[in-house]
Amino acid sequence: MGQIGRTSLKTIEWILLAAVALVFVFPFLWMFLTSFKTLPEVFQFPPTLLPESWQLENFRKAWESGPFLTYVANSLIVAVGTLILQFLVGVPAAYAFARYRFKGRNLLFGLSLIALMIPSQVIFLPVYVQLSNWNMIDTLWALILPFGASAFGIFLLRQAFMQVPDEVIEAARLDNASEWKIMWTIMVPLAKPVLVTFGLFSFIYHWNDYFWPLIMTNSDSVRTLPVGISMLKASEGGKQWNVIMAGNMMLVLPILAVFFFAQRHIIKAFIYQSK
Amino acid sequence: MKKISLSMAACVLSVTAFLAGCGGNQAANNSAAPADSSNASSQAAGDASKPIEIDFWYALSGKNGEMIEKQVKEFNESQDKIKVNASFQGDYYENHSKVLAAVAAGNQPDVTQVEVGVIGAFAEAKVLEDLAPYANGAEKKYIPGLMGNSYWNDKLYAVPFNRSTPLLYVNRDMLKAAGLDPNGPKTWEELRQYAKALTKKEGDKTVTYGFSTPIDIWFYEALVFQSGGEVVTNDGQIRFNSPEGKAPLQFWTEMIKEGIMKAPPGEKYNAWDVAKQDFVNGQVAMIFTSTGDLRGLNESAQFEVGTAFMPANKSYGAPTGGSNFVILANSPEEEKKAAWEFINWMTDTKQTVAFSLETGYMPATTAAVESEEMKKAYEKEPNFEVAVKQLEYASPRPMLPSYKEMQEMIMTEIQRAVLGEVSIDEALQIAEEKAKKLVK
């Protein structure tokens, strides 16, 4: 194969790569462009690529269609609150699994792994009934508590804690440091990369979660952003796609921005499950 | 060691069981029988300094939703004894779900709007407050033809709010251009002829359909009424598996086969959105939709919009529709009284006239219909009076408790027939069997 052959093969590959990237990236671009168009522009066929004028109006309309400040606040409270709870509950459990020998350890850890495989869609109905009996439906607690123990988090932290060299812990114990202190002031800082990984995973998961808040909440005061945005679909006389897309930008942009800056970390966070 | 882990497990399980058992009766504690409220208004102001707050969940969006928000604001500003917190929940289906879920969870709103066909289900579930003691005869102000879906088991559970009938909407410009009567067809046969004349094709592609309607239960009910039958009786007799129940489906499938009718895609109200969008874009010349869409369509359309009775088969006929105000039974006494105040105000002549003219829904009271303002408005915009006139031929929607689920099932089965998946006879047969199971 001559030089020309090799170059043209390379070019073809570059074109194909671009096509692949386009398939995955263009829809976002379309969301972006649509969110700036006027309604008549949106309902044109064939559709125009760029908006004629960039309507910021759509964002205002989306924002004003409901108490969006509340929705954003709730999303943040739930994502951060869940993460904190998972941290407080998970660190001691992971530490115990990693560094202690106790009867039933393997059984309990095995149970945690089983919990890892149970998706929320399978148990939402009985959990709903339980929370209903405890009068917790339609509260932010219903969005946080069920996720308090993260099997994934405990799994990751256990791996990280197991990797800490014995000498470090021995030294601390000789210094008469309490186990509690060792756990929080030595193990946790050493596991920082894993904490970042897990934190990203959990935050993104709960920020994006639509199903659970949809089922567990009814009132505006506890709704989260994904649910609020999905309500943009309801409109007399036809869907206002430009406003709907504008609303979705609110949900998507923060995640894409974080992704842009922290690609490696995020990919690692989500792919870790395979190990 | 084993002992510790076993006893731990026992501990955890017992704590769980305890927590699962307790709580949960708060809803029951909240319900109270309505006291004698002949002086409801004076008693409502229990604590004169702070207004009583009540929650109102509503299900109208767009212009209609804005009108509700506007009137709620007016109510709040007009007095300082009651403050209404209005919150949009989605369409009727979504609002119903949420209200029922909230009742089960113990944090239901105080007042909401329930679609007329579902009131029986709500009443049977003991979710609604008996309104008679609050109304004390005030319910006589409502138009009698709109009260058909207000009573269940002889109790008054709901009063009219945004009431409608389905109408035939026509693009008058298109009809005139085709040499047809701009007032629209009057019978099924005329509808078919008009649709044929109005359908335009360019080669293989249909550029304009003469007619479109969502294959929705409400319009099916209408056509069954027009054929002299009914879908189901309120004591559970299944009536749609009959020539009268078959006629609408035959009519629709034939028109679709001829290529003169479009069945808009989408579930439930999504299909309505498509039909309305097509109408506004001039891709369909005539559609069925609610009178409640009149103001919105008027404003979006760049052509002259006309409304008319739904075409007659054996006779004119239509179900009433829209929703009624209800008060939730589990709310505290004080809030229920305040809720009645609010409902009464919202259906006062001034408010119901304004609401009707801003949306297209019918005015709720006789006084409103006969008011000077309304009469003048009707002269200026006769389209708004058509639904009121059609009331003469209208019947209430079925409202037996199982209808909430049954209507969705019937809708699915008749859609199968219209889509050509099964024959009409089969679809009606299957639907009848399923309906019988639901009634039990």
Next chain:
Amino acid sequence: MRKAVASQELSGAISPAKEKKAAGAPFAWREKLRPYLYVTPAMIFFTLFFFFPIGYVIYLSFFDWTLLNLKAMDPVGLENYTNLVSDSDFHQVLGNTFVYTVSTVVLGIGLSFFLALWLNRKARIYGIIQAAVFSPHIISLVSVAMLWMWMMDTQYGLLNAILEVIGLPAYPWLTETGSAMVSLILVSIWKGLGYNTLVFIAGMQSIPRDIYEAAALDHSPWWRTLTRITIPMLSPTLFFLLVINTISSFQVFDTIYVMTQGGPVNSTNMLVFYIYEQGMDFYNGGAASAASVVLLILVGILTFFHFRFMGKRVHYQ
């Protein structure tokens, strides 16, 4: 299971209790209690929100009940299950779930495997493309659903516009019974392809280089290297993805709820949506819990296979 956990262990889990006892410190019993105390909060949460619900829903499936009135529970034995068996709608739901799952898993994993082979290279451009391919995975499913719903609009959507440009007929997408399922499968694959691809790449990169070098020395043709070395070495990854993707497909709800509501005419009604509709729209708690148990059994079977294989895998290495 125990073996798997044990063999993953590293040294160092010396019980401080034993240490302290050896050192003659008082309160050694406190040390014995310590790990249990540390593990308790997590176990409480797991019990409350995973294990108890599983038992509870199985219990509930033997009653006729409704969310409207949790006080009135009517024991009906196996009636909920017999109803499911005779319900043609449920048969349709199971069929739909099966078709959706098989399509999504086979296509998703198949496509991502080839994509991974292609993109598993060092040059920076490949890293960028990998990130691009992965990006849909971290976006909220509800946004993805609304975006595709708009692009799939039969009259004004981008996709039919593109089809028209290339001269193909417009596709009915979400509006017809067969095409609606195709549409949902397409969205699912689009969202998940990046994840599968990157997992494959990670797996490929953990294959020791010397094996490939040995194959090159043997002048092994690319397809033989692929089938005799790459694929077998990737079998743990492949198996992992199979299980994860399948369980994930069973969970599908958001796209159905946003895009089709189970329609047209129940053609995209699947297990989780069915449970939701029965329990929270039609207030038929009995049917919903029986269907939940069916889902539980399916997920349970998959989980069982996963753990059995995981055990084998650890020994394999």
